[in-house]
Amino acid sequence: MNPSVRIGIVDDHPLLREGVANTLKRRPDLQVVEQGASADDAREIAERVSPNVMLMDVNMPGDVFAAVRFITTQLSDVKVLMLTVSESENDAFLALEAGASGYVLKGISGPQLVEAIRAIARGETFISPELADKLLSNTKKHEAEMPRFDLTPREEEVIREVSKGLTNREVATKLLISEKTVKHHMGCVMQKLNARNRVEAVTVLRRYWEHEAVERLRFAAEEASQDAD
Numbered sequence: 001m002n003p004s005v006r007i008g009i010v011d012d013h014p015l016l017r018e019g020v021a022n023t024l025k026r027r028p029d030l031q032v033v034e035q036g037a038s039a040d041d042a043r044e045i046a047e048r049v050s051p052n053v054m055l056m057d058v059n060m061p062g063d064v065f066a067a068v069r070f071i072t073t074q075l076s077d078v079k080v081l082m083l084t085v086s087e088s089e090n091d092a093f094l095a096l097e098a099g100a101s102g103y104v105l106k107g108i109s110g111p112q113l114v115e116a117i118r119a120i121a122r123g124e125t126f127i128s129p130e131l132a133d134k135l136l137s138n139t140k141k142h143e144a145e146m147p148r149f150d151l152t153p154r155e156e157e158v159i160r161e162v163s164k165g166l167t168n169r170e171v172a173t174k175l176l177i178s179e180k181t182v183k184h185h186m187g188c189v190m191q192k193l194n195a196r197n198r199v200e201a202v203t204v205l206r207r208y209w210e211h212e213a214v215e216r217l218r219f220a221a222e223e224a225s226q227d228a229d
Contacts (some may be wrong), residue, residue: 006052108128
């Protein structure tokens with residue numbers, strides 16, 4: 001069987017990194033193509049090698065969540081799976097909000113890790129079963145009174161680019177629309193959010209996007225809990 005899932009591994013613990021690589025190399029459909037030790041390495045590997053799945057630790061040198069966001073927004077063919085010892089809800093939420101497709105703990109078994117990688121490569125979401133019950137109970141606290149904003153797909157596309165720090169002109173160039181159109185969409189967004197300026201609009205939307213990440217995390221946790229039963 002020819003390797004069909006190409007994997008990058010980024011972790012600042014060499015022994016653990018090599019152990020994961022050796023485990024995955026035993027699977028004929030998996031291929032470890034590159035390794036690194038920092039958030040900057042993750043970005044560089046994703047751009048240069050374009051693996052199907054990037055395994056990344058939460059705690060390593062550099063801005064890990066920024067690297068995840070860069071990879072998932074700029075390199076859509078590269079899926080990110082967090083492999084970490086951190087059971088922090090906040091780390092899980094931040095990783096998923098940044099675009100990670102999965103979150104698993106380093107105590108996971110070899111077969112479970114392989115299952116997670118294959119699921120992520122198929123475009124699914126995966127979370128460690130041992131985290132599922134905890135997250136299911138705790139994320140219910142985040143359901144309360146989160147307003148829904150009736151943004152059009154184009155309005156959300158524009159505000160997401162603005163949230164990255166782009167100017168109207170830069171957004172227009174990236175989305176292949178006029179600067180006047182960007183200003184129109186931003187005006188509509190601020191009106192719908194009752195925001196006085198771009199900063200307020202982005203702040204409100206970030207809270208909303210975090211809520212969406214929680215919803216995705218709950219769904220993944222429910223799936224993991226059902227699979228474990």
